Amino acid sequence: MRKGDKWVENELLVKRAIKGSKNDFALLIHQYKNELYRIAYIYTKNQDDALEAIDETTYKAYISIKKLRKSEFFKTWIIRILINECISILRKKNKIVLENDNNKFEVTYEDSDLTFDYEELYEAINTLTDKQRTAIVLRYFDDLKTSTISEIMGIPENTVKAHIRRGLLSLKKILKEEIIYG
Template identity: 40%
Template structure:
């Protein structure tokens, strides 16, 4: 009887740990997903799919300090898979446009140009830009998430910024 109780307690603790991880990261997960698909409903679907995938494989996480990295990697892969699977041409969400009060505003046009430039990047470049500038992650964190050396992340970032600059100037 003591073994069964102990096993149930461990399962409960693991489940509580998982729920805590999701609760702490829910806004970040949504923001990243939204930055990929630019649509509230699709972003929520991606987050839901990510939580499901994370839940069924949570037992594979060996060290707690890697949980956030692991969860973010699942989200990024799920976002990219969603776009590929749905052959989505990601366009600007009308909600974003409606929230912008003055369409003649220079800031609005710059924001649109930046978003369009990001959409023209390849998936790895887009991911690095999103994590670095929209999620304010350090290059070392991005390297862990993407399982790449920091030097690779740096060169990907600089290539992406150069491409965006060329696109924005045109």
């Protein structure tokens, strides 16, 4: 199936879901479930919380899908709902749980190549503002373009770029301090 055919098929699913088709809505959720889980897990750092965020997102999307004006924005619309739900879950818990594993994450700056544990990186990301964290997670963990991030966050593209730039500067400072003062 060509990419264009896949896009047309998605458009039809979304349009039928907006008209009330439960099966088409379920197919859409199934189609995006891995991507939604990845985003939710990056935010919550916990499988149960990620699954709870997806459940709540699915419910909220289902009851409000008729409000979706343009079917081509379904993906950005549902990701926005998911991010808001993840932030809500984290605020309710008032803490962020970090995954403790032995994987490494490499960060390259102009002046050096540095390697950090995932835990150190997640701790640093969790110190950012919600908007900076959202922009960085969507850009570098989910590999989305700034235009798509702009749609998801509902802010201008230049504002997204500013959040990413400020967030990266903060991360660089935090991670360098970790190496120096470790």
